[in-house]
Amino acid sequence: MGRTSTARERLLDATGELMQHRGYSSLGVAEICAAAEVKKGSFYHFFTSKQDLTLQAVNAYWEGQRGAWTLALDGPDPALVRLRRLLEGMAQVQRHRKETCGTVDGCLLGNLTLELSTQEPDVRARLEEIFDEQTALIGDVLSQAADEGDIPREHAEQSVARAVIAHLEGLVLFAKLKNDPAVLDTLWPHTLLLVSAEEP
């Protein structure tokens, strides 16, 4: 049983890792199995197809990320301090990735969104749900910041929350393009402008 669950997890980890770096279409099941050290026969014990694997790898990725989001956004600090903690944590992930692997691989969710488009409708639908969940989480923290008097009430809305994530995803795109996490150094000050707030 232990061995079985390990093979599935290894496949999910390898998929997340390889897909974040290389995208969806250029990867095959055989290569993923080789990286995970799992036989191809075992693969079909866990997943019906590459699409199914991708959907589950996206879920596993967001499961891990959601934990980091909740950790950063919860607690007794003012809402803007918690938002800064979240965004700086995300910049830190890209810096760490560059230090340990040599490349800024960006965000698996953003990468797959732009690559898959209308292909793979199940994966696309799940990506949309995840980004909606992220927008709602940021929307909540903006609403709390408005309650605390730190941002104008009219900015505590979904479209501003989406702008915050759009700006983040766009900067991650540039960090990936330039393979330079320093692009993310202006993430927080420019997010403050988007939400019309002063440094907390």
Add this chain to the structure above:
Amino acid sequence: MGRTSTARERLLDATGELMQHRGYSSLGVAEICAAAEVKKGSFYHFFTSKQDLTLQAVNAYWEGQRGAWTLALDGPDPALVRLRRLLEGMAQVQRHRKETCGTVDGCLLGNLTLELSTQEPDVRARLEEIFDEQTALIGDVLSQAADEGDIPREHAEQSVARAVIAHLEGLVLFAKLKNDPAVLDTLWPHTLLLVSAEEP
């Protein structure tokens, strides 16, 4: 001669069109030739490889876009009015695409950036040059807006110009994900927040 140049242009057009919708890795030369109604033998008369074709398709795409950028950003209007004209024009392209083809395909440059990463270094290098050129163009118009007293001087800098493009690319990502160009309706008001300006 006329026929020869037409075949090359058809290949570039088909590549831009297919790649914007489907990405790089899932496309093969045979499919591109079929869409362009060009024989595979002729393909290698114009291009040495799929990479070479992609590089030239990216150049052709930006050549067309640069014309639209220059047209929007030039003229006697205040700088912020010209910036709004550029951004609203880009939102309009996605709306038109949805109306005519049924899908928001996003930005070929952004799509390829996130898909290609460290693969295809020549294409990646060219994408970086193009985004740097875009950043410089936005930086110039911000500098003019500061001269006109419409934005604070300290915001007329490259990092703010990059934030404007990052926010645009991020919203285009969401418009593509949701296949809904209405996501771009907040592009201009939120760009004004990023550059700390009032509606001109």
